[in-house]
Amino acid sequence: MNMKTEYDLFIDGRWVQPARRFDVCMPYDGTVVGTAPKATRAEVEQAIQAAKRAAPAAARLSSYKRYEILLKTATLMQQRQEDFARAVASESGKPIKEARGEVSRAAQTLIFSAEEAKRNVGEMVPIDAHPGGADRLGFTLRMPRGVIAAVTPFNFPLNLSCHKIGPAIAGGNTVVHKPASATPISGYMLAELFAEAGLPAGFLNTVTGSGGEVGDFLVAHPDVAMVTFTGSAEIGKHIRAIAGMKPVTLELGANCAVIVDEDADLDLALGRCAVGGFAHSGQVCIHLQRIYANRKIAADFTDALKARVAGFKIGHPLDETADITSLIDEPNAARVADWIAEAVCGGARLLIGGERAGRATVKPAILADTRPDMKVVAEEVFGPLVCVDTYVSLEQAVEMVNHSKFGLQAGIISRDIHRALWAAQHIECGGVMINDVPMFRVDQMPYGGVKDSGVGREGPKYALQEMTETKVVVINLAGGPK
Secondary structure (H helix, E strand, C coil), X not given: CCCCCECCEEECCEEECCCCEEEEECCCCCCEEEEEECCCHHHHHHHHHHHHHXXXXXXXXXXXXXXXXXXXXXXXXXXXXXXXXXXXXXXXXXXXXXXXXXXXXXXXXXXXXXXXXXXXXXXXXXXXXCCCCCCEEEEEEEEECCEEEEECCCCCCCHHHHHHHHHHHHCCCEEEEECCCCCCXXXXXHHHHHHXXXXXXXXXXXXXXXXXXXXXXXXXXXXXXXXXXXXXXXHHHHHHHHCCCCCEEEECCCCEEEEECCCCCHHHHHHHHHHHHHHHHXXXXXXXXXXXXXXXXXXXXXXXXXXXXXXXXXXXXXCCCCCECCCCCHHHHHHHHHHHHHHHHCCCEEEECCCECCCCCECCEEEECCCCCCHHHHCCCCCCEEEEEEECCHHHHHHHHHCCCEECEEEEECCCHHHHHHHHHHCCCCEEEECCCCCCCCCCCCECCEECCEECCECHHHHHHHCXXXXXXXXXXXXXXX
């Protein structure tokens, strides 16, 4: 399966020629790498109805068969890793070495989803523990919700699609998938792979188009039972507003922080901060944006981090040696550069980088002496930038971390486990990484945030719980043998 350059809509197990198409461009240099369908609302309606018709069959499909299909899809993906990696790198601008890592993770996400298909069970309920529950036996079932709308972002176009589609299928649901318009090719490749693995027609339908025309119609549609979305807080709030009574899982933005304590292993801290701050040019939801270093070690740490960043190589996404490639498009590159310039005008010190370099590339940057109200601190920068500030006490550092409308993940690097655990208990976010940066994630862990970082949790086990409903069954045993 080599990377195709043109895809049609995937509806009801068939490739459907669209009325309109659009070009897919490599962000780094604007090269056209393929074309994708631009669905109309009528075509999205076809996809929703195909998923609705298939929903009863999906609910009846045995747990073992769901497991088998998901596992086969993962195996096929592993066999074709390079094709998928080149597609991800070409459409998202991610360095090829990082794209290979994403494909490996996506396969693991499908494997974990397959395993969870076998564990999709309820629990016994002690009905007779209540005075009115004598002679009754109770248990719960986990029931599919039905048609699930999966709306996925550009930054991890393959793995985050698997995080939504895998658990949905494991739970007996059907899916209408809308990949990001910037990165649709890997989504269609994934649909092709599921079909080859034996997923029945209608179980997965893939459509692309603008959020205003396709996304809103899909989210608000009465035949869609649930929405799972990854993207910005602004769009997430809009989705929640138009979704009505249907449940939503929202994995939204952040401006994640790490505390580097005075006794931290500095080699560990430097290595992890360099990765956490600049992987995929900072276009990661758990990108390390804020570093709070104890004032006793801050100067040495900052100088060493600056030296690490100076060694990054900027290059083409398919260049095996490239560390930094580009942002997703020119407007975002301009925005990041503008935010940096605005911070400098407000008194921040630019220690390195921040300049535009080519079509959509911004050189990796470090800022110091920032203020909490600056955009580079208060908002989600989603670019290759970290802000370094200092603290005196751990209590002050935790307060600085919590001074944010976001709360996805955070980190603390310290040799003192008591201080680290105290910080973990008091930091307001969905996950705290001890002796690591907030960008650490393995795909089976519960993942999600608080505050403006979203609602619900991903990770196959936890997503499956969101994508199924609890039904209680109670049996009246009265009248049986005494």
